[in-house]
Amino acid sequence: MAYGCLALSMSLVGAYVALSKPLVAAFPVLLLAWLRFGIAALAMPHWLKRGADEPPMTAHTRWLVFLESFLGNFLFSICMLYGVSMTSAVSAGVIMASIPAVVAVASWLFLRERITVRIGLAIACAALGIGLLALSPAHAPASTDAAKSSMPWLGNLLVFCAVLCETAYAVIGKSLTGRLGPKRIASLINLWGFVLSMPFGIWFALSFDFGAVHGGIWALLAVYALAASIWTVWLWMTGLRHVPAAQAGVFAVMLPVSAAFVGVLVLGENLSAPQLIAFALALAGVVLATWPGRRT
Numbered sequence: 229m230a231y232g233c234l235a236l237s238m239s240l241v242g243a244y245v246a247l248s249k250p251l252v253a254a255f256p257v258l259l260l261a262w263l264r265f266g267i268a269a270l271a272m273p274h275w276l277k278r279g280a281d282e283p284p285m286t287a288h289t290r291w292l293v294f295l296e297s298f299l300g301n302f303l304f305s306i307c308m309l310y311g312v313s314m315t316s317a318v319s320a321g322v323i324m325a326s327i328p329a330v331v332a333v334a335s336w337l338f339l340r341e342r343i344t345v346r347i348g349l350a351i352a353c354a355a356l357g358i359g360l361l362a363l364s365p366a367h368a369p370a371s372t373d374a375a376k377s378s379m380p381w382l383g384n385l386l387v388f389c390a391v392l393c394e395t396a397y398a399v400i401g402k403s404l405t406g407r408l409g410p411k412r413i414a415s416l417i418n419l420w421g422f423v424l425s426m427p428f429g430i431w432f433a434l435s436f437d438f439g440a441v442h443g444g445i446w447a448l449l450a451v452y453a454l455a456a457s458i459w460t461v462w463l464w465m466t467g468l469r470h471v472p473a474a475q476a477g478v479f480a481v482m483l484p485v486s487a488a489f490v491g492v493l494v495l496g497e498n499l500s501a502p503q504l505i506a507f508a509l510a511l512a513g514v515v516l517a518t519w520p521g522r523r524t
Contacts, residue, residue: 233467234479237460242486244455247494251452254445257309259436261302262429267421267450268457275415281410289407292400296413297420298396301457307390314383328513329355330395331352331477339401346516350478353513357481360506394480400474401465411464418457478513485511 251260278284283499328351335341343351404413468476 230467231479233463234471234476235482237463238479238482239486240455240460240463242483244452244460245483247448247490248294248452250445252309254441255449256432256436257306258425258428259432260449261305262422262425262433263449264453264456265418265425266429267453268418269422271454272411272415272418272458277412278421279409282412283407285408289404292404293413293416294420295409296397296400296404297417298424300392300400301417301421304390304393304397307386307393311383311386311390314386316338324374325389327394328477330391331398332474333400333479334395334399335473335477339402339473340480341400341474343474347474347478350513351474353509353516357485357506357509357513359513360500360502360509383519395477398468398473398477400452401468402476403466405469410462410469413465414458414461417461421457440445478516481511481513 332343332347332351336343401413408416409479464476467479
């Protein structure tokens with residue numbers, strides 16, 4: 229059940245990232261972030277209530293909740309959206325391929341989790357699969373647009389910052405799952421995201437023509453807000469309660485895999501042979517990470 233929650237969470241992230249292109253074209257990035265957090269906040273005020281089995285929040289727990297939202301929610305979105313706009317999709321994909329390995333190292337450093345040989349092999353499969361997916365010919369057109377950017381190095385740096393933010397999201401989330409329930413974590417970090425993005429959102433909203441946005445975009449925005457701030461966070465925290473952070477990080481392979489499948493099935497893109505090999509490697513990593521170990 230935990231593996232299913234983690235896989236579905238990352239698959240939903242990949243799907244809404246692929247489908248967010250019309251939203252980025254319709255709204256400024258910071259206004260889009262504020263609207264996303266605001267819509268989600270309206271949908272889950274009842275999740276803010278402390279559960280009967282939850283202890284009162286300490287100052288340390290409140291600090292972790294803030295960091296989880298600031299790094300894993302707010303800063304990740306900004307670094308990723310702006311970074312991809314400045315560099316090529318190929319470069320971004322190669323850099324994002326380091327997520328499972330970086331999560332494993334961080335979980336070893338901060339959570340003292342042991343990285344077994346099997347988990348190490350799963351991380352290697354995940355990195356090879358995503359790297360091959362990023363270097364496949366299907367991403368070439370995006371790199372042509374990015375070549376026009378005068379600061380590709382800054383885009384690469386921002387994408388790597390997004391990798392570090394995603395790593396912090398996994399490691400801090402593992403610490404929070406022992407203190408708070410998944411629903412309360414999702415609602416609290418979304419509320420912090422709304423507060424953090426509010427100054428920028430109001431600034432852009434004052435000069436934005438909301439009447440020019442048609443109904444289809446508003447419907448897509450509602451689905452995006454619910455998926456990004458509620459469903460994926462709740463699924464991830466639910467699975468993370470029962471799985472080590474290093475093992476959970478392997479499921480990051482589902483993000484580019486699901487994004488590619490959405491591109492093929494919804495956006496009409498082609499699936500090449502290198503992409504099929506990349507999918508096989510990525511899924512082999514998931515199998516290695518989730519295969520039951522020998523009982524002692």
